[in-house]
Amino acid sequence: MTDLLVDIGNTRLKWRLQQQGAVHRSGAILVRDLNMAQLQAILPEAAGAMYWASVGDDAQGLCVAAWAHEKNIPCHQITTQDCWQDLTNGYQQTQQLGVDRWLAMVAARQHTRNAVCVVDCGSAITLDYVSAQGHHEGSYIIPGARLMSQALARDTAQINITHRALENIHPGTSTAQAVLAGCFQMAHYGVCALVREAQGQGYEILLCGGDGLAIANELGVTYVEQLVLDGMAQLAGLHQL
Incomplete structure (x- = not known):
């Protein structure tokens, strides 16, 4: 079917x-x-x-x-669950964990049985830590570059930002360019620092999300483009990863 x-x-x-x-x-x-x-x-x-x-x-x-x-x-x-196979949800209130992050962890658990940090670089950047035993140990959530720049533009006078892909990440020569480049750098270096910290603690790294590929290439870690959909297929019993 x-x-x-x-x-x-x-x-x-x-x-x-x-x-x-x-x-x-x-x-x-x-x-x-x-x-x-x-x-x-x-x-x-x-x-x-x-x-x-x-x-x-x-x-x-x-x-x-x-x-x-x-x-x-x-x-x-498909909604967030308390557990699936040996993966357990670490949130005190299960449904507060975004279903996309839950599905990414379901998929990650099929990729590796080691402790793993799942990093989703989308509109928001999320990091979810799963032990080798399958227990979700907690998360970080930080705004992505676009959300940061939107917040700065909304709450600061005389900033007019047209969101577009950055041609480079050098310091900007206009206020709009400076905001975009600065927010990109904050998000980029924040993720890289947390990934390196997780690696030092023994976590395997899996990245997904639209902004994740560049970071994965820079750090030499695994990027899975459709990790969330892989988890959905796995949870629904449609195929084995």
């Missing part, structure tokens, strides 16, 4: 169509564009079932579920 996996993040909706573990198609859209027309245009209808998870608002999840209902595709929402 062909299965459709959908991950609704803070910035992007990521999806992939797979059959018996083999990925046939995949894609993404910005969640600000999320509506029925967009879903009609991008999501494949040839799915026997859909599995979805969301850290966005309820309306986004309802939109995805409504699309599946309209296409007569059985729809299964």
Whole structure:
């Protein structure tokens, strides 16, 4: 059977169509564009079932579920759990742990049985620490460069920032460039320092998220592009990693 996996993040909706573990198609859209027309245009209808998870608002999840209902595709929402196999949630209130981070840890547990630090470099940067026994030991959450620059622009007068990819990370020659470069450097060096600290403590490192590849290449650690969707597939019993 062909299965459709959908991950609704803070910035992007990521999806992939797979059959018996083999990925046939995949894609993404910005969640600000999320509506029925967009879903009609991008999501494949040839799915026997859909599995979805969301850290966005309820309306986004309802939109995805409504699309599946309209296409007569059985729809299964994935949420954060207390435990899965030997992986245990370390949060005092289970559901406060974002489902994307839970799924990334599920996938990471299949990649390695060593102690592992899962680093997701998305809109926010999260680091989740899992012991060799599978216990989630805790987390760090820090704003990504875009969120930091947005906060500075919102709370400081006369800063007008057009968000775009940085051509370099040298000191800026305008206020907007200086903010973007400074926030990028803060996020970049913060992640690198925490990763090196985790390595020194014996953790294996797995990175994911849109800004994670550059850091993974710099530090020589493993990057898995679709770690969250891998975890969703694993949790749903669709394939073995």
